[in-house]
Amino acid sequence: MSKQIKQSGDDIWKNKVEKVNSELFTLTYGSIVSQLCRDFNYNYSEVNSQLFKMGYNIGIRLIDEFLEKSQLSRCSSFQETAEIVSKVGFKIFLNVVPTVANWSADSKTFGLVFTENPLADFVELPDDGKASKELWYSNVLSGVLKGALEMVQLDCDVFFVSDVLRGDETTEIKVKLLSVLKDEIPAGEE
Numbered sequence: 543m544s545k546q547i548k549q550s551g552d553d554i555w556k557n558k559v560e561k562v563n564s565e566l567f568t569l570t571y572g573s574i575v576s577q578l579c580r581d582f583n584y585n586y587s588e589v590n591s592q593l594f595k596m597g598y599n600i601g602i603r604l605i606d607e608f609l610e611k612s613q614l615s616r617c618s619s620f621q622e623t624a625e626i627v628s629k630v631g632f633k634i635f636l637n638v639v640p641t642v643a644n645w646s647a648d649s650k651t652f653g654l655v656f657t658e659n660p661l662a663d664f665v666e667l668p669d670d671g672k673a674s675k676e677l678w679y680s681n682v683l684s685g686v687l688k689g690a691l692e693m694v695q696l697d698c699d700v701f702f703v704s705d706v707l708r709g710d711e712t713t714e715i716k717v718k719l720l721s722v723l724k725d726e727i728p729a730g731e732e
Contacts, residue, residue, distance in 0.1 A: 568663045575679060579668065586676035593678070597685020605690040608634060616694075620719050621645075623696065624652045627687065627717075636660050644714070653703070656713040667707055674709060678702045684715055695723040 575593065582588040612630055617623040624642045632638050638660060644653035661680045667673040678684070681702060688700040699718040704710035 568660060571661050571682070572665060579677075584668065584670065584672070586672060590676075590678050590681045593681035594685040594688070597682035597687075598689040599685075600682070601686035601689025601691075602693050603689075604635070604686060605693040608690065620649060620652075620696075623691075624654075624717070627691075628654060631690070640715075644716075646718075651716060651718040654715045654717065656715075659706070659713050662705075662707055662713070665707060674707075677708075678705060679707050680705065680713070687715065687717060691717075692723070697721045697723055 574596075575589070578589045578592050579586075582592070608631055611634060612626075614626060614630070617626060628640050628642045632640055632654075638656065638658055640654040640656045642652055643655050645651070659680055661683070665679060667677060667679065684700045684702060688698060691698045691700070697720045699716075699720055701716055702714070703716050704712055704714045706713050
């Protein structure tokens with residue numbers, strides 16, 4: 543099953559995705575983070591929050607494109623969801639495939655471990671003594687995952703636990719399933 547999922551992600555990347563110059567994308571993202579740092583006077587907690595909010599808004603819109611391109615049916619388990627996110631979602635939009643690892647005993651929490659992070663190419667954090675401890679430079683990815691998963695009725699807590707930009711050995715995002723939301727018709731649309 544895992545090889546089929548990976549092959550699906552590779553096929554979609556090759557045939558259905560309009561490519562964007564990765565260096566332009568990386569530099570544009572870097573400019574956004576840099577501007578947020580200046581706008582919030584290097585209050586990295588607020589910058590992290592703003593990046594997460596931006597990502598969340600992207601994620602709730604991006605899921606439609608993902609579902610249209612992948613033509614996948616509803617996942618039967620949280621483990622399958624993790625594999626789809628890793629091998630199809632990240633492949634389609636960033637051309638990377640993080641490893642799904644570090645499952646909790648109750649199978650409700652997993653980590654996405656990145657060997658490469660295209661958002662972090664060419665990046666040097668500010669040398670102010672705080673950025674390497676407080677800034678989650680790629681926090682937009684956490685927001686994207688939160689928003690996208692919420693749109694498929696999975697309420698998850700999504701957060702970075704390590705980042706090579708902060709001196710850690712790996713870059714890892716944790717995804718913790720809080721609850722499965724009920725399918726509901728929005729008020730007034732009966």
